[in-house]
Amino acid sequence: MVGLLLGSLIGGEISDRYGKRPVLLVCVCVQSLCGLVPALLPQPLLFLAVRCLTGVCCCCINVCSFSLAVEWTPPAARLWPPAFLPFCFSVGTMVGAPLAWLSPTWTHLHLSLALPQIVCLPLYLSIPESPQWLLLKRKTDVLDRYRGNSPADKQCLDLLLDSSRSDLQKSTEAQKEEPPGGPAPSDIIHLRHPTVLRRLFIMSYLSSASALTYFGICMNIGSFGIGVYSAQFFSGLSEAPCLLVPLVRLGRRPISMVALFLSSAACFLSLLLSRYDVEPVLVMSLALLGKLCILAAIFISTLYSIELFPTVVRQRCVSLVNLCFRLGCLVNTLVPPNPNGAISLAAMVVYSSGPIVGCGLCMLLPETSGVPLPDSVEDCYLQPRACAPPGGHNGKQTYDMTLLS
Numbered sequence: 387m388v389g390l391l392l393g394s395l396i397g398g399e400i401s402d403r404y405g406k407r408p409v410l411l412v413c414v415c416v417q418s419l420c421g422l423v424p425a426l427l428p429q430p431l432l433f434l435a436v437r438c439l440t441g442v443c444c445c446c447i448n449v450c451s452f453s454l455a456v457e458w459t460p461p462a463a464r465l466w467p468p469a470f471l472p473f474c475f476s477v478g479t480m481v482g483a484p485l486a487w488l489s490p491t492w493t494h495l496h497l498s499l500a501l502p503q504i505v506c507l508p509l510y511l512s513i514p515e516s517p518q519w520l521l522l523k524r525k526t527d528v529l530d531r532y533r534g535n536s537p538a539d540k541q542c543l544d545l546l547l548d549s550s551r552s553d554l555q556k557s558t559e560a561q562k563e564e565p566p567g568g569p570a571p572s573d574i575i576h577l578r579h580p581t582v583l584r585r586l587f588i589m590s591y592l593s594s595a596s597a598l599t600y601f602g603i604c605m606n607i608g609s610f611g612i613g614v615y616s617a618q619f620f621s622g623l624s625e626a627p628c629l630l631v632p633l634v635r636l637g638r639r640p641i642s643m644v645a646l647f648l649s650s651a652a653c654f655l656s657l658l659l660s661r662y663d664v665e666p667v668l669v670m671s672l673a674l675l676g677k678l679c680i681l682a683a684i685f686i687s688t689l690y691s692i693e694l695f696p697t698v699v700r701q702r703c704v705s706l707v708n709l710c711f712r713l714g715c716l717v718n719t720l721v722p723p724n725p726n727g728a729i730s731l732a733a734m735v736v737y738s739s740g741p742i743v744g745c746g747l748c749m750l751l752p753e754t755s756g757v758p759l760p761d762s763v764e765d766c767y768l769q770p771r772a773c774a775p776p777g778g779h780n781g782k783q784t785y786d787m788t789l790l791s
Contacts (some may be wrong), residue, residue, distance in 0.1 A: 389441020421500025
């Protein structure tokens with residue numbers, strides 16, 4: 387958890403500076419090697435250090451992979467990458483249960499997890515760089531090379547270049563008008579804007595509250611009276627239906643509110659029934675339903691964060707939101723265990739009340755479904771308060787929505 391927290395602090399900064407692709411490739415290689423070290427050199431202090439480094443790499447991989455998947459997806463289909471990646475996570479959780487059951491020792495388990503990662507390393511070389519990052523860095527030669535890869539890439543990049551050409555021209559003219567020797571404005575200025583700060587606060591709360599609920603159930607999965615291996619398998623299986631969330635024809639804000647409300651209701655019912663000695667299977671089923679709903683809210687909030695913040699500070703804001711998520715994970719380790727092995731009353735109250743408050747805060751956010759990613763703070767004002775019909779209210783939005791339709 388400490389490694390994940392450190393990754394939240396540096397992941398966005400280094401990916402904004404050096405690009406998402408190189409950071410992703412380096413972290414994937416380091417993570418695969420970290421899986422081998424504990425199995426070959428089982429020293430306690432070395433194990434802790436390696437696990438911390440693995441957490442840093444995992445967080446950087448998570449931030450970069452989500453951003454790359456979303457930025458290379460047309461706006462009308464941006465829900466699919468955040469739905470498919472957690473689905474793969476749930477598959478890994480399910481596979482991990484029988485893999486741990488079949489492994490005679492923890493060193494064998496480390497080897498069985500690390501070797502597939504090393505075999506798949508050459509596949510990661512085909513991952514492209516973020517098109518919007520290349521556009522901001524004026525690396526048009528790389529963009530031209532990507533355009534020649536396939537007709538789909540050419541169409542995606544043409545849409546991006548056409549919608550951003552006017553913004554680039556304004557930025558270039560502003561740089562030419564700047565007096566010689568004058569200091570260039572820092573991107574940190576955008577973080578101080580009230581609109582960015584309000585969105586950052588709301589998304590940070592949603593992330594921390596979601597982490598409390600999600601990892602609170604995950605870390606107490608053996609407290610429902612079910613075998614730990616079976617509980618771990620069904621815990622992963624309960625996350626698989628998140629793949630169907632994009633089929634729900636609702637905007638980002640309605641889906642978030644519904645998922646947060648259902649998660650809170652399921653956790654509260656699980657707490658209520660556990661007080662009356664109901665069957666452990668029913669209590670665990672309700673808790674896993676709450677876990678499924680909060681996972682849906684988590685990946686929607688991940689996509690929401692990418693769409694809410696302008697490109698110039700997007701990775702920094704996403705990293706800060708992810709930092710609050712990791713702080714919520716650490717808080718879970720401070721919750722005292724119940725003497726009888728069940729989840730404590732205070733813990734379940736926190737798990738069920740946090741999402742309800744987040745459901746209300748979602749009302750203060752705009753709707754970003756089908757709207758192009760903002761490149762500046764001014765673009766944030768073009769995002770509608772609710773689902774806007776194609777055509778919008780101004781020239782830039784009319785142009786972008788016409789292309790999407």
